[in-house]
Amino acid sequence: LQVAYAQNVAHPNLTVTQADIEAIRTQLSEVPGAQAALTSLRKKIDAVIALPMDVPVPQDAGGGYTHEQHKRNYQAMYEAGLLFQVTQDTTYLNFVRKMLLAYADLYPTLGIHPKPKEQTPGKLFWQSLNEAMWLVYTIQAYDSVASQLSAEDRTLIETNLLRPAASYLSAGQPQTFNKIHNHGTWAAAAVGMTGYVLNDQTLVKQALYGLDMSGDAGFLQQITQLFSPDGYYAEGPYYQRFALMPFVLFAKAIDVNQPELKIFEYQDQALLKAVRTSIQLSYNKLFFGINDAIKDKGIDTIELVHGIAIAYDITSDPALLAIAQRQNNILLTGYGFRVAQGLDQGLAQPFQYQSMQLRDGQAGDQGALAIFRNGIDHGHQALVMKNTSQGLGHGHFDKLHWLYFDNGNEIVSDYGAARFLNIEAKYGGHYLPENNTWAKQTVAHNTVVVDEQSHFDGDWQVGQKSAPEVRFFAVSDDIQITSASIAQAYPGTNLTRTMAMVKSASLEHPLIVDIFKVTSKSKHQYDLPLHFQGQLISHTISATAHTSKLEPLGKNNGYQYLWARAQGPIKPGMSQVTWLNENRFYTYSVLGGDDQQMIFTQLGANDPNFNLRSESALIRRVKSAKQHTYVSVLETHGEYNGTSEYTKNARSSVVELVASSAAGVDENIDVVTVTLVSGESFSLAVAEDSSSTAEHTLELNGKTFVWTGPYSLLTNTKN
């Protein structure tokens, strides 16, 4: 007869400890923020308890009734368990006990779920991922009440429910359990946390080191392999947030039960770094919408509420409190209570959003995400250049793509995922077919499309093999700049892009300079889209508008969704397009040449179900060329004030844009010169040789410039 560990230790002792509970009980009255959270949580759970208990026989797939009910149940058990600990009100104890016993009755009767999802079915749920999430919450609920249960109850619950569930998620599905993937992390967390509560060292060791306990798989390997050395998760911020939850909860449990593992110190503080990096991956509370991202997800999601609180509890970093303040969601755990205390004491300090390069890949050698920021205040400018790896099946075909944020808004945008999460009427709330056919395609991004084909021919497994090479990254007061290239997105064609955020004394906001060089041995069609948010105000293109008939721009790879609204030649020299977003103007200045055409598109063709948002893009098309260098400058300027009836600085200050690729003694330097209406002028020189030690010489306007390194910002004096 197996002896339950639960009777040997006083609980709780997992993510919340007896000392935590003691602290909350004795100090609650001094922390108004936590008191309010308690009142609110009691109200919520009291309403749940007032309903008849419902532990249904599993039947529905994701989104269906039994699926959602089991989700509601584990959430309610977890929260009721916390309430019992904090309030000692046995109503909550009885609720958790009764539901655990109901599950202990049900679980032994279950086989594989009747609507199994692919190769990874659960029993309560269609997929084992949900089963692991269920156990992560349920084991915490059990930990909250175990000390108050009879030996008989405990034996029943552990023998019929918790052990079999942990066993099913580990030995029962080695392919998932041993996988270095966030589904594996959820399984490891569920199994390991169950091991601690049941004092089962085998479960704990399997969770930490893999089923065979060799260390080739398991939680520690997942920490090592799933985050880059800069705390970046290859699938991107939307999935980084989701993946963080089992990491931080299990780590917290490890820290309580095996402090000697120093889990938060592990791998150069990989987990704390991942939490902080998640915040850096946001603008105005929302995550950068790259890859399959639902764009309304941000730093106030529950995963980051736990993540920030656990990280604050360990580090006492006051900048994390500033994030917690914006989350406005106090947890009644020990770590949540310490956040509430910190906030009540006014300890929060501004979070330092920074310009940074986040290397991708376990070794940091799979490209990088570059982030340039100008300031940290609410309306600051942020440029994101996506030079990362493919990011598995949720990755988009968007090599060298960029986003721009300003004034609290996304200005140059990524469509994000084509999905109405949890909205049954929209394809059951799943990813829409248009996610594959539009949102992932290259033309849906701000990067070059060759011959109307997506990068890697739209095959993510091919994409997985080749990340962009980051040529250089540098941040200084005047200029923030990065450059990357990739030769494998289109075999035989090289894409090299340099993007810079340049400050100018005579401008309100920095300029963005973009030099995108495409070279191939054979002739191709090149398209460079710019997806912008706002109302088009004016442009200098002699365009023909399709005013009485609209047709799609193409047939495949996303082009079938774009109505061509207008089109015209981009003449040699500079052309400009200005749009208005909220109360600010944005002017995109571009260089003509190579018989470029500007195509003004609007999303919505071939969309009978109104699945797509009606967004606008500019596409610069070079019909047939071996190589082309797209030169562009984006200026943020002016103010439209409807309330006070004035408009300031509605015209662009960029009056001339000149590029040369053979501008002097060194043939391999691209030079872009921008002249402003103030007379001020600067040149950005970018060498082909990205070495930081190479010396370059340039003749420009009769002067000779000499510098070391791949780029130089040359300020020209007035003639």
Add this chain to the structure above:
Amino acid sequence: LQVAYAQNVAHPNLTVTQADIEAIRTQLSEVPGAQAALTSLRKKIDAVIALPMDVPVPQDAGGGYTHEQHKRNYQAMYEAGLLFQVTQDTTYLNFVRKMLLAYADLYPTLGIHPKPKEQTPGKLFWQSLNEAMWLVYTIQAYDSVASQLSAEDRTLIETNLLRPAASYLSAGQPQTFNKIHNHGTWAAAAVGMTGYVLNDQTLVKQALYGLDMSGDAGFLQQITQLFSPDGYYAEGPYYQRFALMPFVLFAKAIDVNQPELKIFEYQDQALLKAVRTSIQLSYNKLFFGINDAIKDKGIDTIELVHGIAIAYDITSDPALLAIAQRQNNILLTGYGFRVAQGLDQGLAQPFQYQSMQLRDGQAGDQGALAIFRNGIDHGHQALVMKNTSQGLGHGHFDKLHWLYFDNGNEIVSDYGAARFLNIEAKYGGHYLPENNTWAKQTVAHNTVVVDEQSHFDGDWQVGQKSAPEVRFFAVSDDIQITSASIAQAYPGTNLTRTMAMVKSASLEHPLIVDIFKVTSKSKHQYDLPLHFQGQLISHTISATAHTSKLEPLGKNNGYQYLWARAQGPIKPGMSQVTWLNENRFYTYSVLGGDDQQMIFTQLGANDPNFNLRSESALIRRVKSAKQHTYVSVLETHGEYNGTSEYTKNARSSVVELVASSAAGVDENIDVVTVTLVSGESFSLAVAEDSSSTAEHTLELNGKTFVWTGPYSLLTNTKN
């Protein structure tokens, strides 16, 4: 030699008095809100003073440099004058003096403006309206400094500048001065205020009673004729706000100088009513966007900042303080200071937004604007039914049109004006051509279009002759309802619409029931558009989508701007369309019949300059019929929560919609029965006879209902 009055009285004594200034000076240190306003205003004006003074020779039309500079100048003089009074810092005095003398030099040299606008040119400005605004500000500035000027300066300024300007605006342009129109009010205010400061009783009397001082024209007539008995201004809220400014400023000056006129008591407190009504004409700070309205204008515009403060100063109504709080703009006038004191003392009380009918027309007999509200909180529901008169040249052809607001947003919308105010690149910032050809047209509104022609054949002067007849208006706990009809919008065709906001115990929010009856002796095509804001989620129409080619829906009267995206038959019985706006769902349930078609449109055809926003509408078309009754129900429901990943109540609760127009013993009763998923059901019966005393009898579901008055809400018990 004319003796200037300015030397005989101590100034200021116009809109601000010496007592006001005394109060501000002595109590400022106790009122942090006013101190902050002072600091901020000093900073602003100090920056202006630091620049070289610029009083240019008039040259440019509206929007041009000299036009904008003279506007900046009068604003700066006015504010510097206040600063001098409050701070006694002679820097401000000297600035105002110097600029007044510059104008006194310039003005005598001027003839009619070189780019005169139509029949009403000014001298400093292209139109005399701007000249009047200039004088309203400038005379207040002069009043602030007059006591400190030498007799010589005063004589120069009064003789060369103020008198000639007042004379030009009165005797110099009798057609405008005597007009009962807001341009006339600006002129009257300018002239009358100048009269007070210069102690010129002739100017004062002309301002109050018209050029001939008979009382047939002038300010008092303007008060009487321009506002309805409910304080509604015929051009609508956007122009009501603009018109208010000279009314409240001149009234304040009258109250200081001739308190015996009891100007704020005049005509049943017409001006105070107009101020309060302006607030009632808003939702979430923004004015209802009817007629030529720029939709980002709201209660925080400067006109209402003065209006609310002056009204508060007189009434001490704490609800006005709540509005001032939202305006967040403290004026350094006496009335502004008292607002700051009230706010600092925490006296503000919630403003009571109410359901109300605002009668239009001087006698209140030119139709009405009906407003139904459900609550007063931030996200409350508001329905606006526009049964008003045409509203002159800025009026839209939108008889019986409606708007709906919920959750802080406009849900069923009016396009407002097609104009990018002050944005030079968009048609010089003037009304766009599309304002006439799209925004004013009937199809741009949520009301019936017959034969693709606009109401009154698009002639506002014809429209001016006929207002809708309001059949009834009633507000109770369960139902808010109004009905109106008009026979002149289309000769030979009668339009009668009844709209109700109905509460149901089983629903989160009230339902809107809409019964629109069109009757004609001959056959016509009828279209009923619904312009909605949001993303289409689902519908039950068997529609054919134009997925690979879009064409405009028509050729004229606004139809040329609508792309037809999809279209299909509305079968007999109920059809539904659901959209999502922010985090809430809206379902429009409609009845089929008469071979109705549903057309899904998107704005943007024939728009080569991208002047229009890309908005969506549903159009229900009856191709050929003598009469048709459109029956619709709009339900507000559910929640989409992206952060916490759940969706509640995404499906409509309306499961059946039945209409009958011959439902029993009385042939002239329209009955619409709505059945909800809860089993609950109600019928709305509307009699043709709108008398409040007529008795009606109806047999419905085997029961007999008897009631008095034009409508009845019948709650059906379950079978």
